[in-house]
Amino acid sequence: MTSLPVDLNKELARRANDPQTETCGICLDEILDPKVLDKCGHKFCQGCVKHAFVCKPVCPECGMIYGVIIGDQPRGGKMIHKLITSHKLEGYKDADGILEIIYTFNDGIQQDNHPNPGQPYSGLRRKAYLPNNKEGQEILQMLYKAFDARLIFTIGESRTTGQTGVLTWNDIHHKTSITGGALSHGYPDLGYLKRVREELALKGIKK
Known part of the structure; x- marks a missing residue:
C-alpha cells in the first residue's frame, strides 16, 4: 500500500x-x-x-431544498384536467367524482441535458386519476406546479418496455387506472395520496 x-x-x-x-x-x-x-x-x-x-439547489448534507428544482422534461408539453362525475374511485365514496389528468407531448429532439442530444424521441398521451375531494384537489395543484417545473416526465429508459430514449415518468407516481388496485396502478390504494405528496415534497413541490 x-x-x-x-x-x-x-x-x-x-x-x-x-x-x-x-x-x-x-x-x-x-x-x-x-x-x-x-x-x-x-x-x-x-x-x-x-x-x-x-x-441542484439542495443541501449536500441533509437534502434540504433551497429554491426551485427544475427538471429536464421536454418543453412544449400540455397538462389539462377534467371532472368525471359519473364514477367514483373505490375508497373515496365521499369524493364528488374523479379528476382526470391528461398529459400530451408531441414528437421532439433530445436537447443537451438529455441522454442522446440530437436524437428524436416519441411523443405521448397519458391519463391519470385523483379523487375529487379536498386532498385530491391539493395534489392536483401540486402536480401542476411540478409540471411547470418540468419534473413530471424525463427522457430515459421505459420500465415497462425497456426501450431507451423515451419519455417516461420521473419518480412521481400516478394512478393511470381507475380500478385494479395498487398492482395495476389503480384504486383502491388508500396510501397513495400521502405517498405522492411525499414524492412531490422531495422535489421541492409543496401545497
Whole structure:
C-alpha cells in the first residue's frame, strides 16, 4: 500500500487534533470562506456550495431544498384536467367524482441535458386519476406546479418496455387506472395520496 506523504500526514493529524478545524462536506478539505445554509445550518465553502447549487439547489448534507428544482422534461408539453362525475374511485365514496389528468407531448429532439442530444424521441398521451375531494384537489395543484417545473416526465429508459430514449415518468407516481388496485396502478390504494405528496415534497413541490 502506498503511504501518504509526510507533510500530508502531518496536516491530517493537525486537523484531527484541532477542534477549530471544520471540514467541508463537498470538497472534504478545510472550510474556506464559510457559508452557513439558513434553513438547516450546515456549513460549506462558499465556492463549493455555490457550484453545488447550480447543479441542484439542495443541501449536500441533509437534502434540504433551497429554491426551485427544475427538471429536464421536454418543453412544449400540455397538462389539462377534467371532472368525471359519473364514477367514483373505490375508497373515496365521499369524493364528488374523479379528476382526470391528461398529459400530451408531441414528437421532439433530445436537447443537451438529455441522454442522446440530437436524437428524436416519441411523443405521448397519458391519463391519470385523483379523487375529487379536498386532498385530491391539493395534489392536483401540486402536480401542476411540478409540471411547470418540468419534473413530471424525463427522457430515459421505459420500465415497462425497456426501450431507451423515451419519455417516461420521473419518480412521481400516478394512478393511470381507475380500478385494479395498487398492482395495476389503480384504486383502491388508500396510501397513495400521502405517498405522492411525499414524492412531490422531495422535489421541492409543496401545497
